[in-house]
Amino acid sequence: MIGNLISVGQRLSGRNDPRLAYGIACSAAEGLFAAALYPLIYLLLREVEAGAVTTHSAGLYALAMFACVMLRIAAGRIAMPMLFSAAYALMGEARLRVANHLRRLPMGWFARQRGGDLSARLTSDLELVEHLWSHFLGVFVTGLTMPICLMAFLFWIDVRMALAALAGLPPALLALWWTQRVVGQPGERLIAASASVQSELLEYVQGIAVIRSFGRFGDAWQRLLRKLDEQHAALVAVESKPTPWLVSYGFLLEAGYVGLVFAGVWWLSAGTLSALVLVSFMVLVLPVYRQLFDVGQAMLMLRFSRRAMSRIEELLTEPVLPEPASALPPQGHDIVVDAVHFAYEGAAEVALRSVSCTFPARGLTAIVGPSGAGKTTLVHLIARLWDVQAGAIRIGGVDVRDIGSHLLHRHVAMVFQDVVLFSGSVRDNLRIGCPDASDDQIVAAARRACAHDFIEALPQGYDTVLDEGGASLSGGERQRLSIARALLRDAPILLLDEATASVDPSGEAEIQRALAELARGRTVIAIAHRLHSVRHAEQILVLDGGRLVERGRHEELVQQAGVYARLWERQMQARRWTLAASGAH
Numbered sequence: 001m002i003g004n005l006i007s008v009g010q011r012l013s014g015r016n017d018p019r020l021a022y023g024i025a026c027s028a029a030e031g032l033f034a035a036a037l038y039p040l041i042y043l044l045l046r047e048v049e050a051g052a053v054t055t056h057s058a059g060l061y062a063l064a065m066f067a068c069v070m071l072r073i074a075a076g077r078i079a080m081p082m083l084f085s086a087a088y089a090l091m092g093e094a095r096l097r098v099a100n101h102l103r104r105l106p107m108g109w110f111a112r113q114r115g116g117d118l119s120a121r122l123t124s125d126l127e128l129v130e131h132l133w134s135h136f137l138g139v140f141v142t143g144l145t146m147p148i149c150l151m152a153f154l155f156w157i158d159v160r161m162a163l164a165a166l167a168g169l170p171p172a173l174l175a176l177w178w179t180q181r182v183v184g185q186p187g188e189r190l191i192a193a194s195a196s197v198q199s200e201l202l203e204y205v206q207g208i209a210v211i212r213s214f215g216r217f218g219d220a221w222q223r224l225l226r227k228l229d230e231q232h233a234a235l236v237a238v239e240s241k242p243t244p245w246l247v248s249y250g251f252l253l254e255a256g257y258v259g260l261v262f263a264g265v266w267w268l269s270a271g272t273l274s275a276l277v278l279v280s281f282m283v284l285v286l287p288v289y290r291q292l293f294d295v296g297q298a299m300l301m302l303r304f305s306r307r308a309m310s311r312i313e314e315l316l317t318e319p320v321l322p323e324p325a326s327a328l329p330p331q332g333h334d335i336v337v338d339a340v341h342f343a344y345e346g347a348a349e350v351a352l353r354s355v356s357c358t359f360p361a362r363g364l365t366a367i368v369g370p371s372g373a374g375k376t377t378l379v380h381l382i383a384r385l386w387d388v389q390a391g392a393i394r395i396g397g398v399d400v401r402d403i404g405s406h407l408l409h410r411h412v413a414m415v416f417q418d419v420v421l422f423s424g425s426v427r428d429n430l431r432i433g434c435p436d437a438s439d440d441q442i443v444a445a446a447r448r449a450c451a452h453d454f455i456e457a458l459p460q461g462y463d464t465v466l467d468e469g470g471a472s473l474s475g476g477e478r479q480r481l482s483i484a485r486a487l488l489r490d491a492p493i494l495l496l497d498e499a500t501a502s503v504d505p506s507g508e509a510e511i512q513r514a515l516a517e518l519a520r521g522r523t524v525i526a527i528a529h530r531l532h533s534v535r536h537a538e539q540i541l542v543l544d545g546g547r548l549v550e551r552g553r554h555e556e557l558v559q560q561a562g563v564y565a566r567l568w569e570r571q572m573q574a575r576r577w578t579l580a581a582s583g584a585h
C-alpha cells in the first residue's frame with residue numbers, strides 16, 4: 001500500500017524525491033525505537049526476578065532505555081520535516097505538471113468540463129493527496145512498524161501466548177476489508193458532490209448579474225441548497241456507513257485479549273508459563289491493539305483519497321494535441337486553408353464543411369457571415385486551438401500541426417471576443433505576450449490601441465492593479481488592453497475575433513486606424529459583425545452554414561446581391577434607423 005502511494009506520487013509529480021525514502025526510513029526507525037523500550041523493560045524485570053541484576057547491568061539497561069527514547073524522538077524529528085518538504089515539493093510539481101498538461105489540451109476538452117469540477121481537482125483533490133503525503137505517510141509507517149516489532153518480540157518470548165493474543169486478527173482484518181469496501185461508494189459520492197457544489201457556487205457567483213436581472217434568486221438559491229444538501233448527505237454517509245464495521249474491527253482485534261488472559265492463567269496454573277511472561281503479555285498487547293486500530297483508521301483515509309489521486313491522474317492522461325517530433329518553422333506568413341472539415345464533438349451540425357481559402361501575407365482579410373456561420377471556428381483552427389478533422393491549414397507552406405505549439409504561438413497572436421485579464425498590474429497584463437518589453441514599448445503599444453489615455457487616468461496609471469478579470473474596467477477598455485497586448489507581441493499573424501465589438505463608435509474609428517496600420521506589415525484576419533469596419537479590407541470571406549459562400553472586395557460583394565449584400569443592406573438600414581431616431585430627439 002505504501003509502495004502504491006509512493007508510485008502514484010511519482011507518477012503525479014513525474015519524479016522521485018530521495019527525501020521521501022529517508023523520511024519513510026526515519027519513520028520506521030521511530031516505530032522501532034518506540035517498540036524497543038518494552039523488551040528492555042522485560043529483560044530487566046527478568047534479571048530482577050532471577051536475582052541476577054547488578055548495579056552495572058541496571059545502569060546499562062537505563063542507558064539503553066534512555067537511548068531508545070532519544071533515538072525515537074530524533075527519528076521523529078528528522079522524519080517529519082523530510083516528509084513535509086518532499087510532499088510539498090512533489091505536489092507542487094504535480095500542480096505544475098497538471099497546469100502544463102492543461103495548456104496542451106484541445107479546447108474541446110475544456111468545453112466538456114464543469115468549471116467547478118476542474119477547480120476541485122486542482123484544489124481540494126490535490127490538497128487531499130498533499131495532506132496524505134505530508135501527514136499520513138509518516139504516522140502510518142511508524143504506526144505499523146511499532147506493533148510489528150512488538151509482536152515479533154512477543155513471539156520470541158512465547159509463541160503460544162502471541163498466537164492467543166492475535167486470535168482475533170483474522171476476523172478483524174475481514175471486518176477492516178469490509179470497512180474499506182463500505183467507505184468506497186460514499187467516498188466517491190462525496191468527491192462528486194463536493195465538485196458539484198463548487199461548480200454550482202462558481203456558476204452562482206459568475207451568473208449573479210443575470211440571476212439578479214431576471215429576478216431568479218429563488219431558483220438559483222434552491223439549486224444551490226439542493227447541492228449543499230447532497231454534499232451534507234454524502235458527508236454523513238462517509239462518516240456513518242463505515243463506523244459500525246470499524247468498531248467491529250477494533251472489537252474483534254481486542255477479542256483476543258480475553259482468550260489471552262484465559263489461556264495465560266491456564267498455562268500458569270499448569271506451570272508452563274511464568275507470571276512475568278503473563279503480565280508482560282497482558283501489558284504489551286494493549287499498545288499493539290491500539291496501534292493496529294489506528295493503522296486501520298488510516299487505511300480508510302487512504303482508500304478515500306485513492307479516488308482523488310485517480311481523478312488527478314485522469315487529468316494527466318487526457319490526450320494532448322500531438323506535437324511534431326521536430327518543429328518546422330513556417331516559410332512565410334500567408335495562410336492556406338485547404339478543404340477543411342470540422343465538427344464539434346457531440347454537435348448535431350458540422351461547423352465547417354470543405355472550406356478552402358487563402359489569406360495573403362501582409363494583408364487584411366475579413367471574415368463575415370451570419371451568427372453561427374463558423375467564423376470563430378475557422379480562426380480557432382488557424383490558431384490550432386483544435387485540430388481539423390479533414391483537410392489542412394498551412395502557414396507559410398507548413399501544416400500548423402508540424403509547426404509545433406511553441407513556434408506557432410510566436411507567429412500567431414489573437415485578440416478574443418471575451419477578453420481575459422489576470423489579476424496584476426496593467427503593465428503586467430500588457431507584458432504577458434512579451435515579458436521583455438520596455439516601458440516605452442508598452443506605452444507605444446497602448447497609444448496605438450487607444451488605451452494610453454484611460455490607463456493614465458487610472459489611480460496608479462500603468463501600475464494600477466486590476467481586480468481579477470479586470471472587472472473594474474469597461475468592456476471597451478478591456479478590449480483595448482487586449483489589442484495593446486497583441487500589438488506588443490508583434491507577431492507576424494494577428495487574429496482578431498470581433499476585436500472592436502465592445503468599443504464605442506468613436507473609439508472604434510481610432511482602433512480601425514490602428515488596425516489598418518498594423519495590417520500593412522502583418523497578416524491580419526479579422527472577424528467582423530459591423531461590416532462597415534472592414535469594408536476597406538483587401539479580401540472579405542463570407543461564411544454561411546459552415547461553407548465559404550462568397551469572397552472578394554466590398555464593392556464586388558455588394559454587387560453580387562448574395563449573402564454579403566443582404567447583410568450589408570440590413571446593417572445600412574439599421575444605421576439609417578439609428579440616425580433617424582437620434583435625429584428625432
Ligand SMILES: Nc1ncnc2c1ncn2[C@@H]1O[C@H](COP(=O)(O)OP(=O)(O)OP(=O)(O)O)[C@@H](O)[C@H]1O
Binds near residue numbers: 370
Ligand atoms: N464549443 C462548441 N461545441 C459545440 N458546438 C459549437 C461550439 N462552438 C461553436 N459551436 C457551434 O458551431 C457552429 C459555428 O460556431 P462559430 O462560433 O464558429 O460561429 P460564428 O460564425 O463565429 O458565430 P457568432 O458570429 O455568433 O460568434 C455553431 O453552430 C455553434 O453553435
